[in-house]
Amino acid sequence: MVNTQPCVSGSTIPLLPHEEYERRQRRAQSSHPELWCVLDAVKDPEIPVISIWELGVLQNIEREGETVVVTITPTYSGCPAMDVIREEIATALTTAGYGQHRVLTQLSPAWSSTWMDDDARARLQAYGIAAPVAGDVRSDPACPHCGSVEVRSISEFGSTACKALFQCLDCREPFDYFKSF
């Protein structure tokens, strides 16, 4: 579960961003673990292999009496998927028998692609989208199809706000890159 990024060469000190550590603690210590499981079924509408928990959009779930209060954070400020996500959270909770709920949006801490764990990154790759390269925003991703690092940027912006468009110079396939953000 813990995202380990190499920091000093050869070492494997886990470097989880502080706000992501806190987010995972909120889930681990929640007194309503079943609610988090319900929302694991809500996927990113544009990338149906990643749940909103794995994406880092789902920030918290609390109960106020009978009401379930869900807090989410947007990936990009104008992302149209947020409205769909809000609706799908409502549907998932209602279907699971939680009729009263509220979805809050919080902006801070600002969402970061570094919150995604290794599992989710691997599924992103298998789906054909290159996972965000940690660290330097200028580093190029490897081709998710053949693994080649010989790639070229076609456009800084792709089919959705969170992606850029690349092409592999070896297998020649174009591919989406989930931007490091």
Place this chain on the structure above:
Amino acid sequence: MDNDLTQATADYAVRLGDDALILGHRLSEWCSRGPFMEEDLALTNVALDYIGRARMFLGYAAQLRGGECTEDTLAYQRDCREFTNLLINELPRGDFAFTMVRQYLLDEHSLLFLDQLGRSSDSELAAIAGKAIKESRYHQRRSREWMLRLGDGTEESQRRLQNALDDLWGYTPELFLMDELETALYELGIAVDRAALQAPWQAAVHSVFSETAVTVPSGGWEVVGGRTGYHTEHLGHLLSDLQFVQRAYPGCQW
């Protein structure tokens, strides 16, 4: 917060929201008219970021103003004189060079401005800035690249870039203008000191254009007025498009 301060902060958020809304609309006009497919996507993606930014600022302003005010009434039910965006944001999109020069000049400004706003004592404004600056870094990376490509390209691209820069230059002093409202909010740690951004902005802009064949104008003229609702003739036409549905069918929802 006392009521005067709440309303002043709301007015400030409306200004920032208007800037984002009007520029976002200008960028969205490129949809399906970009010079090529990838650039069409880029322009509309940036437009989307600005519309999102507008919603955050206007939504916050509406929350502070209370009553019937919403982000939608602010966007769709005000006329020209009530809009407080900076003039440079409302100028027609022009040719691709004009759109990209404006974007570049504003991106450099946004990086400096949002960095400061991120330290605002108003936690909501700071949170919006923290979100928006990440997007502006991507915008600036692309717009800067275009300055180098167009400025280093053909005779025609250089000419268009130079014309755009000359036509836009007189609208840039307004980016650094402080007035009573912003000065008062700056003294309380809420607003950004715009005047202090001018020198680092000039340095960034000169450094990029010095790598190209175009010359940065030396000033000589300036137009201001957006913050007090005195706009160019272009804003009215823009609003007639942006607000069309609400004007034709007031209160319409779908």
